[in-house]
Amino acid sequence: MTAQELIDATLQKTPLSKANQTQECLWLAGTGDWHAAHDLCEQLPHPDGSWIHAHLHRQEGDLSNAQYWYHRANKPMPEASVSIQQEWQQLAHALC
16 A cells, blocks of 8 residues: 555545555544554554654644654654644655
């Protein structure tokens, strides 16, 4: 699955048919199922799972927890000017 296919499926809330766990986790996060995405990201291999985990806590507004997970993923926390949606798209392009 390409990043664009994932983005399109997320925008249309179309269930995925050919996704790996990382893509499924991103789809859940992108469609607003925070809890399911959070549960799944804990099963993903490091550092990808940690990066998604960080994104989810940033989305939640728990920035200290997010910072911990960004550190574990070896990624900087995005500037406040980067929206959750922009970061989600960056994740989709990097992890698909």
